[in-house]
Amino acid sequence: MKSAQILTVLRTAAVADALGVPAEMKPRGSYQLTGMTGYGSWPQPAGSWSDDTSMTLCLLQNILEAGSDEDLLDKFEHYMMFGEWTPRGITFDVGRTCAHAVRQHAxxxxxxxxxxxxxxxxxxxxxxxxxxxxxxxxxKQPVAERFATTKAYTTVTHGHPRAVVGSFIYLELLHELLAGQDLMTALTTVKATLTGLNPATAFAAEVPAYQRLFTGNFQNCQLDDIHTSAYVVDTLEAAVWVALTATDLRSGLLRAVNLGGDVDTIATVAAPLLAMSYPEQTVPAEWWQAMINRPLLDQVMVPFAQRFGD
Structure with missing residues (x-):
């Protein structure tokens, strides 16, 4: 993928996060977002991104620096405790499990x-x-290395095998989209990949938790069947469902942030699936222009895209 396309994927995820922040955990049907707004669930102005993007920036910077797992947790600590990697130097919305991991380390x-x-x-x-x-x-790495790296980057904050499998499924879907498959085909390919997990491990035992994704008709689920809690299975299902049922990038992002529940994270996870499914489209300029502290975002996103683009 070209560097400009990678940058679009990264920016789209950050925009999706900020779109969803004002509606985080609001009940489905109690609101309707049509663009970038502020306040609502949090006392933050329009264009404010949350821990989703802040911790992604930490990850990007750590990769650029070839940092260790310890370095990554140091960055998470600086985010959580000192407001680094945030739009306005203010930390808000830190997840319980992530906060626990940072405290364990720090x-x-x-x-x-x-x-x-x-x-x-x-x-x-x-x-x-x-x-x-x-x-x-x-x-360009073989599947065994992809799994090992996914496990390592997941377990610094989430140590249960179900979380690792969720991360692996998600990254494998993105891997297949990068290879030119559509999302429906990618689901079939990833289903086959999961059969290669060692059946003697705890990871293989967690695959059934995600089975609904691989039924072949998951895209036909009705809205009432889509759960939007912060549970990793719910979030991945909701994000994939949004991407499968979207007709374009903009409407897909709006559908994600209007689902109710943990919509900033659902939208953040759906955004790369959408951006890769519609590579000819870009995030609406007015949404990107509304983002607070774009220089900080691009300070990390641009060199990452340049490093890993074709």
């Missing part, structure tokens, strides 16, 4: 790969929301 000095909570009730979407850029890093 206060208790736990090694990075042991910081992610491995409890079953810690399967939130805090790793899924930031992991999309790895698809570009891993584009």
């Amino acid at each position: 206060i208790n000095h736990v090694p990075a790969q042991q910081c992610g909570d491995a409890a079953e009730n810690a399967n939130g979407n805090g790793a899924l929301m930031r992991i999309a850029p790895l698809a570009f890093v891993l584009a």
Whole structure:
């Protein structure tokens, strides 16, 4: 993928996050977003992005610096504790499991790969929301290496195998989109890839949690069948459903942020799927122009896109 297209994917995800922030956790049907707004769920002006984008920026910068897992958690700490990587130097909306991992590392000095909570009730979407850029890093790597890297980048905050499998499914879908497949075909390919997981591991045992994605008619689910909590399975299903049922990038993003529930993260996760499905389209200029602190976003996104673009 060309660097300009990678930059579009990254910018689209950040815009999607900011579009959804004012409606985060509002009930479905209680609001209707048509563009970039402010306040609402959080006392933040229009164009404010949340932890989804802040932690993605940390990931991008760490990749550019060839940083370690420990370095990545240091960046997460600087975000959470000091407001770095935020639009206005103010941290808001830090997920419980991510905050736990940062404290484990910063206060208790736990090694990075042991910081992610491995409890079953810690399967939130805090790793899924930031992991999309790895698809570009891993584009030419064999599947075993893609899985190992996905696991490492997930478990620094989310240690349960279900979260790892969710990250892997998502990145594999992006991998197939990068290879030129459409999303429906990508789902079929990824379903086959998952059969290659070692059946003796805890990861293979978690694949059934995502089975609804691979039924062949998931795109025909009705809106009432789409759950929008912060649970990793719900978020991935909602994001994929949005991308499967969208007819263009703009309307897809608006559908995501109007689902109700954890819509900033659902939209952030859906955005790369949409941007890669509609590579000839770009995020609406008025939405990008409304983003706060665009120089900070581009300070990291532009060199990353240049590094990994064709």
